[in-house]
Amino acid sequence: MxxxxxxxxxxxxxxxxxxxxxxxxxxxxxxxxxxxxxxxxxxxxxxxxxxxxxxxxxxxxxxxxxxxxxxxxxxxxxxxxxxxxxxxxxxxxxxxxxxxxxxxxxxxxxxxxxxxxxxxxxxxxxxxxxxxxxxxxxxxxxxxxxxxxxxxxxxxxxxxxxxxxxxxxxxxxxxxxxLYQQSVGYNLLPEKFTLSEIQALYEAILGKPFDRRNFRKKMVALGVIRQLDERRKIGPHRSPYLYDFNLENASKLQEAGGVIF
Amino acid sequence: MxxxxxxxxxxxxxxxxxxxxxxxxxxxxxxxxxxxxxxxxxxxxxxxxxxxxxxxxxxxxxxxxxxxxxxxxxxxxxxxxxxxxxxxxxxxxxxxxxxxxxxxxxxxxxxxxxxxxxxxxxxxxxxxxxxxxxxxxxxxxxxxxxxxxxxxxxxxxxxxxxxxxxxxxxxxxxxxxxLYQQSVGYNLLPEKFTLSEIQALYEAILGKPFDRRNFRKKMVALGVIRQLDERRKIGPHRSPYLYDFNLENASKLQEAGGVIF
DNA sequence: ACAAAAGTGTTGGAAGTACACCCATGA
DNA sequence: TCATGGGTGTACTTCCAACACTTTTGT
Missing domain, CATH: 3.90.79.10 (Nucleoside Triphosphate Pyrophosphohydrolase)
Known part of the structure; x- marks a missing residue:
């Protein structure tokens, strides 16, 4: 209007x-x-x-x-x-x-x-x-x-x-x-993103910091994200791997999600 | 009407x-x-x-x-x-x-x-x-x-x-x-109930059987129920202990519940 | 004594947590 | 060469799952 x-x-x-x-x-x-x-x-x-x-x-x-x-x-x-x-x-x-x-x-x-x-x-x-x-x-x-x-x-x-x-x-x-049952973030991040990027997103949403190594293990184990065979150049630092969302798994997670047993 | x-x-x-x-x-x-x-x-x-x-x-x-x-x-x-x-x-x-x-x-x-x-x-x-x-x-x-x-x-x-x-x-x-975040069952069971009774209830709701020992451990550890110092006589069987719902914990569980981290 | 239900503890595996050092890169 | 961020593995703990024998009680 x-x-x-x-x-x-x-x-x-x-x-x-x-x-x-x-x-x-x-x-x-x-x-x-x-x-x-x-x-x-x-x-x-x-x-x-x-x-x-x-x-x-x-x-x-x-x-x-x-x-x-x-x-x-x-x-x-x-x-x-x-x-x-x-x-x-x-x-x-x-x-x-x-x-x-x-x-x-x-x-x-x-x-x-x-x-x-x-x-x-x-x-x-x-x-x-x-x-x-x-x-x-x-x-x-x-x-x-x-x-x-x-x-x-x-x-x-x-x-x-x-x-x-x-x-x-x-x-x-x-x-x-x-957060862990859905591919939340699919709309917030570029198609391909680094671990640090998605970790920062999760930290912002949950309001607490995570350990890099444990975070990666968890996200990959849950099948939320997949590591790609590709890196990104980011200035004067080591090039991080890129990841993407594993949308096939997302629907499965969503169905199972919520139900604890 | x-x-x-x-x-x-x-x-x-x-x-x-x-x-x-x-x-x-x-x-x-x-x-x-x-x-x-x-x-x-x-x-x-x-x-x-x-x-x-x-x-x-x-x-x-x-x-x-x-x-x-x-x-x-x-x-x-x-x-x-x-x-x-x-x-x-x-x-x-x-x-x-x-x-x-x-x-x-x-x-x-x-x-x-x-x-x-x-x-x-x-x-x-x-x-x-x-x-x-x-x-x-x-x-x-x-x-x-x-x-x-x-x-x-x-x-x-x-x-x-x-x-x-x-x-x-x-x-x-x-x-x-x-089921595990709320004192579901508070309205379905008498104030005091046996482990078998609440286990049968949970089995009916979730549609699968549980192991007695593990179920007890879990419910007590979560603080959903409390074992009382009282038993019930039930015919030609060993008298089971009675339990009640731990309603103080229930509200805490409810707040924390849903949030996984 | 026996049938039926209840009480109880241990072990192995999986998942989660804490933690620190080395590597790659551009300035 | 240095500053910065990224990559990676191990040990410890906790939680969960599987599993069986003994005790109580009334008939």
Whole structure:
């Protein structure tokens, strides 16, 4: 929504296109400079930052909606995207006055106001998805109502709107727990990468350092990555081997994963 | 809903009380006779069985709704209940004609019909919860539109309505993967139980046998259960020790659980 | 005394962890 | 030649899996 006209159309006609009472919130993890960051946005006249999100079209699959929303926000397609929980308990989600009030502050920028009975004033549940994207390839779409965006370090997330902090916590927990069952990182690293690169990624995600030798043993033994017969030149140092993801194994890991016995 | 009048009221006025487009489906695992079973229901004039489910009230938390629905169906409160996934992709969920048609077959019993624009004809997403209940304590509430119910073995689930088979598969996967991080079974076993009892439960859930000695070592080492200084008399056999759940540890396990490192 | 269930300990293998030295490269 | 990052192996510990005999108890 890039213009006031589009916003007005959304507010008045959106209920025909979208399901009410339900939104998707995306925790978009980006990796850059050996840090794990999250993409936050701030709407017009809002004190708190929010997660990027959107609504589900009436005849659209849920997963498809999540992909669409993510690509609308980041211009990226075909990303690693994973549903992790549906949020519908927080008292802030049930407080109609606060919801309506916040919306109206935002929509004031387009000179529109909504009343208590408007579809956007209603309580919503939110399905949480997390995504892993390459920070560099993201170009955040400028939207009329979004006045600011920022990548913040996962360890320094400010106080967010509604229950979005809780959503991020759960996303991180889920991401961490799935790290060794999925080829997480497939979207964050070039096709071929060095051991150090993927180790730095895992360290950023899990927030702790690993031993080089043990890390390699584990990743290769699990079948997540494969060593290639190729090296990369990297300045005044020994040339490291390249690796790639073993995607055949990935699906097997995923099926077995989660089930401990 | 025990009478045609209540059904009619629900159909005509339910949209005021409940959120549209959203339901909760419960995979109710019951344990009996060393078998893990699932509670299924069959609505009037429906060929396929379904999972018990319900709708979320407009000002009700999602978790609260799940508990309410479960206790409406089983008369049990305070159960182990866990959200596991939200389903919104299956083509059967988007096929309005099929949905409306199925509803109308069911509602014919109350001499009501709904049209294409009715709130119950619309596409719904479904939040999946699973519960663990003691088969014996459940008294399934007779409902006017539900003509039959059955406990079926998890290994012999018939073909169900919509995507309910998929929901059960995911529920089982989740239950199995969480088995050692949560005090699953707290609601299925008496406060004090023998090792054999809990082992039989775990075997039923995971579908494979364990070695007595190794099982005991593992459960005690993980801190899930504690051996008591007490035995039970069980007929012409040696008296087994009693155990109980170590609920203090349970919360710690739960926090650490899922996160592998 | 016997049938049925429960209690108990050891061993070998696999996986995980800790740890340090040498090598390659470009400036 | 030096500074920097990369490559590599071993010993120790812990966890898991396999495995069988003895004890208790009521009839």
């Amino acid at each position: 890039n213009s006031p006209e589009e916003v007005v159309d959304f507010i008045y006609n959106g209920h025909q296109r979208f399901l009410p009472h339900l939104s998707i919130d995306c925790v978009i993890f980006g990796y850059h400079d050996q840090q794990l960051k999250i993409l936050l946005i701030r709407y017009h006249d809002q004190e708190h930052w929010s997660l990027p999100g959107g609504y589900v079209e009436r005849q659209e699959g849920l997963t498809a909606a999540a992909h669409r929303i993510l690509s609308e926000k980041t211009q990226l397609t075909n990303l690693y995207l994973q549903q992790f929980y549906t949020f519908g308990d927080s008292p802030t989600r049930l407080n109609r006055i606060e919801i309506q009030d916040n919306h109206n502050k935002v929509y004031a920028k387009a000179n529109v106001a909504i009343d208590e009975e408007h579809w956007l004033s209603k309580r919503t549940l939110s399905v949480g998805y997390y995504a892993l994207v390459d920070y560099h390839e993201v170009s955040v779409t400028p939207e009329f109502l979004v006045v600011d965006y920022a990548w913040v370090d996962v360890n320094a997330v400010p106080s967010l709107q509604y229950d979005h902090n809780e959503i991020i916590d759960k996303a991180l927990l889920t991401l961490r727990s799935q | 025990n009478s045609p009048e209540e059904v009619v009221d629900f159909i005509y006025n339910g949209h005021q009380r409940f959120l549209p487009h959203l339901s909760i489906d419960c995979v109710i695992f019951g344990y009996h006779d060393q078998q893990l079973k699932i509670l299924l229901i069959r609505y009037h004039d429906q060929e396929h069985w379904s999972l018990p489910g319900g709708y979320v009230e407009r000002q009700e938390g999602l978790t609260a709704a799940a508990h309410r629905i479960l206790s409406e169906k089983t008369q049990l409160t305070n159960l182990y209940l866990q959200q596991f996934y939200t389903f919104g992709d299956s083509p059967t969920r988007l096929n309005r004609i099929e949905i409306q048609d199925n509803h109308n077959k069911v509602y014919a019993k109350a001499n009501v019909a709904i049209d294409e624009e009715h709130w119950l004809s619309k596409r719904t997403l479904s939040v999946g919860y699973y519960a663990l209940v003691d088969y014996h304590e459940v008294s399934v509430t007779p409902e006017f539109l539900v003509v039959d119910y059955a406990w079926v073995d998890v290994n012999a689930v018939p073909s169900l309505q919509y995507d309910h088979n998929e929901i059960i598969d995911k529920a089982l996967l989740t239950l199995r993967s969480q």
